[in-house]
Amino acid sequence: MFKWTLPAAFAAAGTGLAATPAFAQSLDDQVNQIFAVSTGWFVTLIFSNFPGTAFPWIVAWLVIGATVFTLYFGFVQFRVIRHSIALVKGDYSDPKNAGEVSHFQALATALSGTVGLGNIAGVAVAIGIGGPGATFWMILAGLMGMASKFTECTLGVKYRNEYADGRVSGGPMYYLTKGFAERGLPGGKILAVLFSIFCILGALGGGNMFQANQAHQQITGVVGQYPGWITGLVFAGLVFAVIVGGIKSIAKVTEKVVPFMGILYVGTALIIIAMNYHLVGWALSQIFVGAFTGLGVAGGMVGALIQGFKRAAFSNEAGVGSAAIAHSAVKTNEPITEGFVSLLEPFIDTVIVCTMTALVIIITQQLVTDPATGLYLLNEAGNAVRTIGDTSGVGLTSAAFGSAISWFPYVLALAVVLFAFSTMITWSYYGLKAWTYLFGEGERKELVFKVIFCVFVVIGAAAQLEPVIDFSDAAIFAMAVVNIIGLYFLMPIVKRELESYVERLKSGEIKKFA
């Protein structure tokens, strides 16, 4: 769901500082400039590279976090995955609790917030720049990210708030506050407040403006150019109807169509792969060889690695803390079970969906190779692999699917728009929870946030506000900085829960119902 032109952030931040005559400025330019000047430093800080490399430290932060959790919990993601699937199927759900939130429902809702542009456009960028080898590193990062999700979602359920009227809400702001207090650690409240601020900004930006912006671009790609505010108003109207008007039917339609679109996307990818089954072995060898040699891409092996890690982190949000908010409403007496279920999320998002996109792009041979050496050729700028028709991002994915099934780009455009809408609905909720944590609950206060959210939909679709969107993306990753610090301090609590549960599962104390 994230932007794939980070260098543009720095370019925009730079141009924003340059003085231009005031009379020549449109409103967009003015907004751009104000934002760039006041927030450019923050974007630069979050997305800055390690000295002398093109490796953003925030990506290393997420990957190191995922590795620490993977080792600390003894590769929990591989040990429990069968139990995770049994939990999602409902084998361990008490029939008496029918009508409450099931594991499946919590997982599906969290997934609808993460599956989206990251899987379709982000992967294309990774392969366009890092070559097929990026896929290997992306999958590896996805597998590690499962442990981060497991940690944060277990804590999300364990420290959720259950109100007298029966509502349930949870997330990093609650486990940072309550968990730190329980362990007698200082600073939980500060981390929670910081997390909430970043979460609101991230919700308005990456979870809203960016989505509206990309949806508009997809629609104009199919029907031709028209002003963005029209898309913005339609989207804002729909979002308003769902989050303020409580119009269930729109939400219901989206929530039903989005999973269908996801299945259609993966299904179509599988069909294209099956149509070219004789190339599967070759594609896999390209992925493995490319992962360790780069096969001629810019930056070689390291270039492939950075791209793979980056896109996995940007796509599945493991470590960001957002999913813990959605997962915490599940009905269970064992918080750890939701951790088990949530670790399927990066698996589905990255290891399955992202890999499908990657395989289709590789197998349909969108990347141009030198027939003599077998290495990939670079484009004229020398910063990415040359592609047939010079496509990149969502255009590359679209071209790859379109080369096999000519009408699929239209379906893809529709899918992107729907994914964008469902991501907006989910992130409006994440933002709202952070908002009520800071300002307290109450219909008036909540309405203020919801109206602000809808206004930002219009702004996002109407304007090319690069610095604004980059700033908001930076805010989402700032959430990960705060969240993972918290997770390091709270992971012993999760370990206790894990050991106790596994023991009871082995002894037969925890039984299947079905």
Add this chain to the structure above:
Amino acid sequence: MLEKFVVGYDGSETARRALDFAVARATVQNGSIVLVHVLEWSPYSFLTPTELEERHMRRRQEMERAEAAVMAPVIKELTAQGVNVTPVMRYGKTADILCAVAREESAVQIFVGREGHSALEARLFGSVAGALVQTAPVPCTIVP
């Protein structure tokens, strides 16, 4: 021993006919009625984050509403007639729940009305009566 008759009841007219039919049999055979109201629910449906948050609260409200609007009046009426009746309210798929209750209560028969659904819906997704015919652990009476 009292013979138990399970009746699927959703407050509709056809359900009422099924209930009356079952009550007539129960009175003759000195049996009792297990009145089952099912709130259709699938754990595999898709909900928005707000729906997740409010699910526990809504479930309680739905139960209260069903109790007040569907079950309470008919229970009161039957009790006044001297019929021995036990109310059951559950979430799930109607046919599955009716079969489960019949097993738990060791009932001898299940009574349902023939379809509240439209003909098309029943054709596409199958009807409660159709499912019961295939899966019920005890004889079924389907009242038109």
